[in-house]
Each structure stands twice: as C-alpha cells, then as structure tokens.
Amino acid sequence: MLSCTGGVYRVRLDDEILETTLRGRFKQERASRVLVGDRVVVREHADGGATIEELLPRQSVLKRRTPGKSRGVRNVAANVDRIVVVGAARHPDWDAHLIDRFVVVAEVNGLATAVVVNKCDLVDDPELLAAPYARAGYPVVLTSVPERRNLEALRGLLEGHVSLFTGPTGVGKSSLLNVLQPGLELRTGSVSKKSHGGRHTTVAAEMHFIGQCGYVVDTPGLRDVGLWGVEPLEVALAFPEFSAHAQRCRFDNCRHMEEPDCAVVEAVSDGEIAESRLASYRCLLEEALQAARQWN
Numbered sequence: 001m002l003s004c005t006g007g008v009y010r011v012r013l014d015d016e017i018l019e020t021t022l023r024g025r026f027k028q029e030r031a032s033r034v035l036v037g038d039r040v041v042v043r044e045h046a047d048g049g050a051t052i053e054e055l056l057p058r059q060s061v062l063k064r065r066t067p068g069k070s071r072g073v074r075n076v077a078a079n080v081d082r083i084v085v086v087g088a089a090r091h092p093d094w095d096a097h098l099i100d101r102f103v104v105v106a107e108v109n110g111l112a113t114a115v116v117v118n119k120c121d122l123v124d125d126p127e128l129l130a131a132p133y134a135r136a137g138y139p140v141v142l143t144s145v146p147e148r149r150n151l152e153a154l155r156g157l158l159e160g161h162v163s164l165f166t167g168p169t170g171v172g173k174s175s176l177l178n179v180l181q182p183g184l185e186l187r188t189g190s191v192s193k194k195s196h197g198g199r200h201t202t203v204a205a206e207m208h209f210i211g212q213c214g215y216v217v218d219t220p221g222l223r224d225v226g227l228w229g230v231e232p233l234e235v236a237l238a239f240p241e242f243s244a245h246a247q248r249c250r251f252d253n254c255r256h257m258e259e260p261d262c263a264v265v266e267a268v269s270d271g272e273i274a275e276s277r278l279a280s281y282r283c284l285l286e287e288a289l290q291a292a293r294q295w296n
Contacts, residue, residue, distance in 0.1 A: 001038045001052075003206040009034065009052060011042055012209065018042060020050040035061070036205040036217055037078040037162060062109050062164060077164055077205055077217045082112045084157070084216075086167035086176070087129075090122040094129050095168065100280035102166055103138070107238035108230055114139040114157055118172040121147050132274030136241040145175050155180055159213040166219045177218060181210045186218065232288040239281050241273050257282060 002010040002017070009020045020042055022034070034040070034055060041054035062076045062083070083106035087099045099115065106113040115133040120126035121144040130140040141154045154176065157163075165173045174186035186208075207217045236242050236256065242264050246254065250261035256278070267273045 001034060001036055001040055001207070003036060003204065004034070005204070009040075011040060011050075011052070013042060018044070018050045020052050023051045023053050026052065026054075033075075035075055035078040036207050037080055037215075039079065060109070060111065062111065076219060077207075080111060080162050080164045080217060082114065082158075082161045082163040083109075084114050084116055084163050084165050086116040086118055086165055086171050086173050088119045088122075088168070088171035089117055089126045089129055090119055092168060092170050096129075096132070096276040097280045097283060098168055099133075100277065101284070103133070104235070104238040104280075104284060107240070108234070114141070116140075116154065116167075116176070117142045118144070118176060120144050120149065132277050135272070135274060136239070136277065143176060145172060145179055148179070151176075151179055155211070155213050158210060158216060162207075162215045162217070164217040164219060173218060177208060177210070177216060180213075180216075181208060184208060230288050230291075232285055235281065235285045235288050238284075239277060241277065242281070245273070255285065257285075 002012055004010070007021060009022070011018045011020050023043075034052065038058065039056040040052045041056065042050050043053050044050045058078045060080055061078050062080050063073050083102075085099055085102040085106065087094055094117070103113055103115065115130065115138050117126050117130050117140065120142045123129075126142050130142055134140045139157060141150050141157060143150050143154055145151075158180075165177065167173060178184050178186050205217055205219045207215055210216050230238075232255075236246065242256070245263040245267040246256070248263035249256070249259070251259055254262055254264075256262050256264040264273065264278065268275050268278050
C-alpha cells in the first residue's frame with residue numbers, strides 16, 4: 001500500500017497504481033491497522049472499482065511514541081528494512097541530539113540505519129557532522145541537491161530495500177526524492193524564519209517507487225520524537241559503538257554516567273566515541289528512567 005487519503009488506498013499492482021477501498025467487514029476490523037508498506041490482496045470489480053480483501057503478514061512494523069505526553073504508540077509503516085535518517089547541515093541547523101533520537105528509534109525497532117547529511121554545500125566541513133555516525137559504524141552519505149553531490153551514492157544505498165526517510169522538518173527529504181525520481185514532484189517548503197525550523201510539507205507517510213532501486217517511504221517531519229517501551233538498560237544497546245568499550249568498564253552494570261573506571265567515558269576522552277553521542281545517550285537514559293518511574 002502506497003498511501004491513504006480520505007479512505008482511498010493507493011496500491012501498486014505490478015506497473016499499475018490502483019485506487020482501492022476496504023471491503024466492508026474488513027474495513028470494520030482493520031481500518032486502523034492498514035499501513036503504508038503493507039502487502040495486501042486486492043480484488044478488481046467489473047464496475048472498475050477495487051477493494052482490499054486481505055492484509056498479508058508483515059516482516060516488520062516501525063513504531064514511535066505518540067507525540068506529547070501521551071503514553072500511546074503509533075505505527076508508522078510496515079515492511080521497512082532500512083531507516084534513512086536525514087538531517088541538514090544548515091537551515092535548519094544540524095541538531096546532533098535530535099538525529100540521535102531518530103537513530104535510536106531505528107535501533108530499538110531492530111532496523112538497519114543510515115545517516116544522510118543534506119545541504120552540505122552550506123557549510124565548509126560537513127564531514128565533522130558525519131564523523132560520529134561513521135565512527136559508530138553507520139553508512140553515511142553527504143548530499144547536496146544544488147550540487148547534485150553524492151546522489152548516486154544515495155541511490156545505491158536505497159537499491160533493493162524498502163527504506164523509510166525520516167528526520168526533522170525542513171531538511172530536504174522530499175527534495176532529495178524529487179531528484180532521485182524525476183517527475184515525482186513532491187511538495188517542498190522553506191525554513192521558517194521565525195523558528196529556524198522546517199515547515200511541514202509531507203502531511204502523511206507515503207511510499208514511492210524510486211527508479212529500479214527500491215521503495216522509499218517519505219514521512220512527515222517530526223518535531224517530537226520520544227522513546228516508547230524502552231527499558232533503561234536497553235538504551236546503551238542502541239549506541240553500538242559503546243559495546244566493545246563497555247566490556248572493559250569496572251562494573252558490569254555500568255551506566256556510563258559517574259561510575260569510576262568507565263571505559264566508555266575513557267573512549268570519549270580518547271576521541272574514539274563522539275562526545276555528542278555520549279551526551280545524547282545520557283539524555284535518553286534519563287528520559288527512559290523517568291518514563292519507567294511514571295509507568296510504575
């Protein structure tokens with residue numbers, strides 16, 4: 001399923017895009033559960049209409065916490081096998097902690113993750129922004145739409161995958177997809193002068209076929225990305241560069257906060273782990289601890 005607007009579900013069938021609705025009984029049972037990326041069984045009718053008859057088993061479901069103070073969870077997309085976290089080098093300015101939140105959400109969902117630094121033509125040293133993630137083992141691509149920089153490398157990253165583009169608002173996700181797939185003509189917007197943040201352009205998750213390389217789910221820019229259902233002890237596992245060093249901590253249950261002889265802190269001092277990554281970890285750990293206290 002490619003998208004849903006007003007109860008009309010767009011489904012790709014071979015090289016044809018069908019506009020479908022949900023079968024009556026199926027609609028009552030499944031309406032809130034059909035997601036972008038779902039594989040479905042469609043029946044075409046003699047009158048030219050088509051209905052979704054069955055939802056096939058999913059390989060994965062990407063979830064995120066409901067924005068704000070709610071304790072609920074929101075399903076974003078189904079059958080995604082890679083998350084591409086896109087940030088802007090400038091306009092809006094790069095926010096390492098927010099990028100880390102997106103990366104952690106992907107890790108918690110057990111999905112492969114890549115990082116894109118877009119608008120890298122606007123700064124002199126975009127490699128500095130990318131370095132913490134390359135050091136952590138993530139594929140990183142530095143892109144620029146005006147300069148057509150590394151767009152083929154990004155295309156290669158998407159090849160053969162069902163990828164989900166996510167990241168803060170205004171970082172250029174739709175612009176990148178428009179260049180990768182001429183004729184796509186996704187709506188783009190400028191950055192707010194008042195807040196220096198991006199204006200929402202994508203209003204709902206939507207899947208696009210990008211040439212012969214694969215599918216990409218474009219999501220609305222998210223201003224509030226919270227963890228959901230993550231135990232405090234699991235937070236460190238979402239920072240893969242910590243694991244090799246954590247084995248050398250004095251305490252087996254080291255939280256990498258103020259404990260003596262913490263090998264992760266030492267690795268930050270030695271430049272093996274980015275200081276921004278440790279700061280993000282500590283912020284997210286405190287968030288997870290606070291959430292656990294609220295739930296209990």
